[in-house]
Amino acid sequence: MSYIAERRVEEKERRRGEILDAAVGLYAEKGWDAVTMDQVARSARLSRALLYVYFRDKEELLYGIGARALAVLRDYFVAALGRGGTGREQVEAIGRAYMAYAQQFPHYFDVCARFQAHSVSPDPGSNEGACATAGDQAIGVVVAAIRTGVADGSIRPDIGDPMLLAVSLWAFTHGIIQLAMAKARDLNRLQISVPDFSEYAFGLLTSMTAAPKHS
Amino acid sequence: MSYIAERRVEEKERRRGEILDAAVGLYAEKGWDAVTMDQVARSARLSRALLYVYFRDKEELLYGIGARALAVLRDYFVAALGRGGTGREQVEAIGRAYMAYAQQFPHYFDVCARFQAHSVSPDPGSNEGACATAGDQAIGVVVAAIRTGVADGSIRPDIGDPMLLAVSLWAFTHGIIQLAMAKARDLNRLQISVPDFSEYAFGLLTSMTAAPKHS
């Protein structure tokens, strides 16, 4: 009796995943605005109307993708934690992980950018909650690395609230990547190569948190 | 004979301006995505079809608004130049001008954010050219302030290419404002007040360019 119900739930979950797969694939291929629900339905081999059973509307589907994107990002951050020795190196590794992530999954970064730019709707029951949770976890990883750095002396002790620093670094790094990804053409017009810019800006960032040599 | 043609051109320009006025008003009121060409037409008191004589499509209209937005931003930057004594103070004043601008004209900042995020189409004949020009002028103001600062010793001399620093500062500041404007709710959830965050992050930025006390 409840075997069945259980399997039903599983299959529903699996299908939900298939829809997301299809949507992500199309997103990566042509960008979100150019993706139609009909294409998603075809790609997932089901009728368009059924999509609306699984996702209230197109935006809800985007939130579903966002939850995935942020979960992957969090995993990248966690993996970066292991790469650095000192806390400061960990923070730097997280920053580089964000850049690598954006290069590897431009469409995921695009979702992040959308969330960064637009205020999320205050509907707590939906996929948006999953986004917020994954986002909080990601920022939590940064905070942990900062705390480590302050404790081991690799980060200036006067940085104040680690959460404030974490959010600031996030904003900065996000700004770098966004500009580097979207404005390659314009940067070149200003005689700037994209890797040069990224390295330069990132160098500025890391120098910011360094503990002074002679305390 | 050419009196007439001249007046015609003027009137066309004026009407173009009226359309932009209407579009900007609606943009400020409800956000770009919710603005329809029909609303713009009604607001400017002409038929929808005529809009397409003045602007190839809705995106072209957005570029028109963008050109305005960036021109206003450039003027803010220029005005800020006069406020600071040293070059470093000028740079800081420009940053604060950007923040004030975003607060005063959220819709204009929104346009800037759109351009920051999405690559511009490579069509050189259109309004997009005006955007690029105004943008270049704005960044030029920052570069000038940085040069002043390096010359008068208020900015560290080892900052490298002023253009690189200018673009980096732009990216950082933009990142701060974007997060502060869109994520007020989330910041509060993380126990962070928006003004605190802005001041903190901005402080980090300004400390970055400071010349060392004992060179």
Next chain:
DNA sequence: GACTAGAACTGACACAGTGTCAATACATGA
């Protein structure tokens, strides 16, 4: 093995918005 309740699924519809075009109104100069 029929019967049924409910879940999964779909075709067809209504609606909203964009961009286009043939046709009309208008103004100017001959």
Next chain:
DNA sequence: TCATGTATTGACACTGTGTCAGTTCTAGTC
């Protein structure tokens, strides 16, 4: 007055979204 070109519009075709009544499928009941 007419001819010519410009300004303007109503109506249309098209695309995409979200909804819903109705059909198909499936597990449980007798």
